Amino acid sequence: MRLVILDDYxxxxxxxxxxxxxxxxxxxxxxxxxxxxGLPTGSTPFGCYQKLIEYYRNGDISFKYVKTFNMDEYVxxxxxxxxxxxxxxxxNFFKHIDIDPANAHILDGNVDDLExxxxxxxxxxxxxxxxxxxxxxxxxxxxxxxxxxGSSLVSRTRVKTLAKDTIVANARxxxxxxxxxxxxxxxxxxxxxxxxxxxxxxxTGAHKAFxxxxxxxxxxxxxWTVSAFQQHPRTIFVCDEDATLELxxxxxxxxxxxxxxxxxxxxxxxxxxEQ
Amino acid sequence: xxxxxxVSDAPITQFVNCRILKDHKLQREDLWVREGKILDPEKLxxxxxxxxxxxxxxxxxxxxxxxxxxxxxxxxxxDFSQASEDVSSGVSFVAQKILEHGVTSxxxxxxxxxxxxxHKVLPxxxxxxxxxxGAGVLxxxxxxxxxxxxxxxxxxxxxxxxxxxxxxxxxxxxxGSLDNVAMVTLAPELARSRSVVRELSQMGVTVSLGHxxxxxxxxxxxxxxxxxxxxxLFNAMLPFHHRDPGIVGLLTSDQVPAGRTVYxxxxxxxxxxxxxxxxxxxxxxxxxxxxxxxxxxAMGLPPGRHTLGQQVIExxxxxxxxxxxxxxxxxxxxxxxxxxxxxxxxxCSVEEALEAASLHPAQLLGISNxxxxxxxxxxxxxxxxxxxxxxxATYILGEEVWRKGP
Numbered sequence: 275m276r277l278v279i280l281d282d283y284x285x286x287x288x289x290x291x292x293x294x295x296x297x298x299x300x301x302x303x304x305x306x307x308x309x310x311x312g313l314p315t316g317s318t319p320f321g322c323y324q325k326l327i328e329y330y331r332n333g334d335i336s337f338k339y340v341k342t343f344n345m346d347e348y349v350x351x352x353x354x355x356x357x358x359x360x361x362x363x364x365x366n367f368f369k370h371i372d373i374d375p376a377n378a379h380i381l382d383g384n385v386d387d388l389e390x391x392x393x394x395x396x397x398x399x400x401x402x403x404x405x406x407x408x409x410x411x412x413x414x415x416x417x418x419x420x421x422x423x424g425s426s427l428v429s430r431t432r433v434k435t436l437a438k439d440t441i442v443a444n445a446r447x448x449x450x451x452x453x454x455x456x457x458x459x460x461x462x463x464x465x466x467x468x469x470x471x472x473x474x475x476x477x478t479g480a481h482k483a484f485x486x487x488x489x490x491x492x493x494x495x496x497x498w499t500v501s502a503f504q505q506h507p508r509t510i511f512v513c514d515e516d517a518t519l520e521l522x523x524x525x526x527x528x529x530x531x532x533x534x535x536x537x538x539x540x541x542x543x544x545x546x547x548e549q
Numbered sequence: 550x551x552x553x554x555x556v557s558d559a560p561i562t563q564f565v566n567c568r569i570l571k572d573h574k575l576q577r578e579d580l581w582v583r584e585g586k587i588l589d590p591e592k593l594x595x596x597x598x599x600x601x602x603x604x605x606x607x608x609x610x611x612x613x614x615x616x617x618x619x620x621x622x623x624x625x626x627x628d629f630s631q632a633s634e635d636v637s638s639g640v641s642f643v644a645q646k647i648l649e650h651g652v653t654s655x656x657x658x659x660x661x662x663x664x665x666x667x668h669k670v671l672p673x674x675x676x677x678x679x680x681x682x683g684a685g686v687l688x689x690x691x692x693x694x695x696x697x698x699x700x701x702x703x704x705x706x707x708x709x710x711x712x713x714x715x716x717x718x719x720x721x722x723x724x725g726s727l728d729n730v731a732m733v734t735l736a737p738e739l740a741r742s743r744s745v746v747r748e749l750s751q752m753g754v755t756v757s758l759g760h761x762x763x764x765x766x767x768x769x770x771x772x773x774x775x776x777x778x779x780x781x782l783f784n785a786m787l788p789f790h791h792r793d794p795g796i797v798g799l800l801t802s803d804q805v806p807a808g809r810t811v812y813x814x815x816x817x818x819x820x821x822x823x824x825x826x827x828x829x830x831x832x833x834x835x836x837x838x839x840x841x842x843x844x845x846x847a848m849g850l851p852p853g854r855h856t857l858g859q860q861v862i863e864x865x866x867x868x869x870x871x872x873x874x875x876x877x878x879x880x881x882x883x884x885x886x887x888x889x890x891x892x893x894x895x896x897c898s899v900e901e902a903l904e905a906a907s908l909h910p911a912q913l914l915g916i917s918n919x920x921x922x923x924x925x926x927x928x929x930x931x932x933x934x935x936x937x938x939x940x941x942a943t944y945i946l947g948e949e950v951w952r953k954g955p
Contacts, residue, residue, distance in 0.1 A: 380595075
């Protein structure tokens, strides 16, 4: 694991965005060979998306040959609802960049046969050649995507009933009316994300600190599903200072001491203008 | 970019680098148009996996819905009330010229005239969409002849009429046909007006109160029977009195039926209404304010003397006088001038000023499901403006119909 610690949210967002940018550009994607990117939603990756949009606007990166696969989507929430993950991705990312709409994949929570939708999604990922880089976040309960505590660590894309904690946490987006919050979601499984060549988890804020501690300083445990990535060959955790508050001083000092190595991944930062 | 896989082969235009008036706010968003209507880009992206065929760089302009003028009597030497053999070419001429002011739809207005004139003129101009040929015609605005003698203003007295036994019959006799009529201005204190107001409203014709000496209760009764507009507030009606506010009192009346709004026309040229009066009306009832030009034949003509019909008119700046006198004979401000003046005089926001010329008239005429706003599915009638609200370009149904020269 690489644990990359930046001073604050903005710097963490920027580091993550630069990393994604470099990975895409160095991959040299083309019509014959797309770069497949797994994407999250929520407040944590917002800053990272803003930076990627900025790089696109400056002409430094293009998403023309990038295929994206989002992690999850609510069940039964109309696609046009402002809180759907389709809306989030459109407003915060897709509408600002040059991605081909046919290459932006998000699970559809409004189909009749949800299981078939999940199976089809796994197939689409496989047909795209697997995910090159899966970007994700972590919940306060240590979940990745909607793989709530107790989810199998080898799970695949499926329907999940949301934990009470998650519903309460989401209520703020639905006018604090618990009855309006969706209770089910489609989500990629822990196993689905583990299949990616590389995984990058963004964790910012003190409220995520305990989950980060459980995920990397304790054992692999299905109660804290992000811990599964201890067994992935290429994982990067990008966090801010606040997210490290529950870690041992020794862990933090060790990884901060490695920042000069980590920074080589984002410095120099590449641009398609040079090609 | 190559063609989309989509439900329609029609080309999609994306207006970028602009601020659009949406949900009552100016927002930094792109505007998408297909087949003359505003398109929902999110639906396009997810449902059709489509994208734009053409991008128009608006260079930071404001995009507002096209302006709608519900009271305009002519311009550029043309007088709509002049009974000629070819009224429609006069209307078309003005329709084309007003594109420069950002007006994309209008109601050609006829002042009080004898039946022969209505019978001749009305059939010649049908409701029709705008385009490169000019702004769209939403229907005539018939101002008179069922108005008050005392408040006739410049209308010819001998052609004023009252309602006899069967009100609507008098109306049909006077006008001939109401097929292409969007609005009628009448004085509600005239006897037997009640049924006329009701029947016209039920037919879908907007009934406006004006050129009247009605008191507030007479005006309120008319509103309860369907009247929904006041023709050029303050002008040609009793002045506001604190014990009987008259028609002006409708702005804050509590007798307006629930769910209905009384709209009122304002000529915001700085001449026909004192800015303080404009502010009082705006502050009392901001959502009902509809900017109108009430432009006359002389609008658009250069300064100096002009002979128009039987009159000689002298144009000095924004004033049109009977030549050799200081008697005003109508307004010659253009719609965009009215918007700028309204904003400056009232201190309102850019959004409010633009809505007074687009959203409110559309709501008044009951066409806000397709005009007067930039909602998905509405007609793509657009005005591109700079920050000072000068018109840079005009579009009708997604097609550029006028652009300011360099």
